[in-house]
Amino acid sequence: MKKLIVIIISLILFCCNTGLNKKNTDKNSESNANSYLIEGEHEIEINGVKLWYLVRGEGPILLVYPSSAGWGGDCSIYIEYLKPWEKIRTVIYMEPRGLGKSERLESMSEYSMYNYVEELENFREKLGINKFDLAGHCYGGIISMKYALKYQQYLNHLILISTFPKGYPGYDEWLKNRDGYQNMIKRNNEIQKEDLKGEEKLKEEMKSWYTVTFRNYSNYKANFEKIMDNTIFSTLPVQQFNTVDSKNYNILDSISQIKTRTLILYGDEDFPPVVYGSKDIKERITNSKIVEIKNSSHWTFIERPDVFFAETINFLKN
Secondary structure, three states, rough: OHHHHHHHHHHHHEEEEEEEEEHHHHHHHHHHHHOOOOOOOOOOEEEEEEEEEEEEEEEOOEEOOOOOOHHHHHHOHHHHHHHHHHHHHHHEEEEEOOOOHEEEEEEEHHHHHHHHHHHHHHHHHHHHOOOOOEEEEEEHHHHHHHHHHHHHEEEEEEEEOOOOOOOOHHHHHHHOOOOOHHHHHHHHHHHOOOOHHHHHHHHHHHHHHHHHOOOOHHHOHHHHHHHHHOOOOOOHHHHHHHOHHHHHOOOOOOOHOOOOEEEEEEEEOOOHHHHHHHHHHHHHHOOOEEEOOEEEOOOOHHOOOOHHHHHHHHHOOO
């Protein structure tokens, strides 16, 4: 009888300790998740790679996925110009692997679209985010669509800005007809003579190219170039996209699987691939709305913030 009593008491104590340990574990997990979303800069390790991100604002979570691997820069442009979203959302500005302040990897193949999509999902999981809004500009829109194709159960809203589902013709002709094209060519020739290397050369090439991606660059030149001068550039992600991923990129027939509420925005003077691509995206994602923003090109949120934020904030609120 005494042995039976001892066994019962031992079982009770074991269950109590197990329950206490579980509560402590749950509290620790909750505490960690909350700390990941405190306003300010953070560094987190995802599958052995250290990522930098910034949290600002309040409300439901909106993750801004930058166009970083498309042009090599960090997310400074988005941090500067997407501030109105912070009034209604907890905005996470993420810098993917190899970009900005995040850890750089030696192999170009580490920067594949597949790795970026899986990294985004592992990032969501580590931060303990159940559902969120996702916004992507240009290359960032490509990763956002590919993420939605695989993990749309975690998305509330999808915002696609100046992006495309596959390659389209017309870019070269569009470029030659842009104001400032000759100045861009002149500057590019100067860059070649300056014998610049790596990231320094990439930065100067991007600064030259961006002069034709605005409807009227002179209106934004001072502030835009100030940001660009302080932007951290990385070459390998751009090389992976330009030499490998872009050649086989075509999700046009797949995006009809996306059921997430989607807003598509582009400028009326944007690249032909963006104009054609945005319309194709609208045709295939049934639960979507498309907005052509007049008098703007590739930077609608800079050139026409009045229309851009009226449309996006109304979309997110409803």
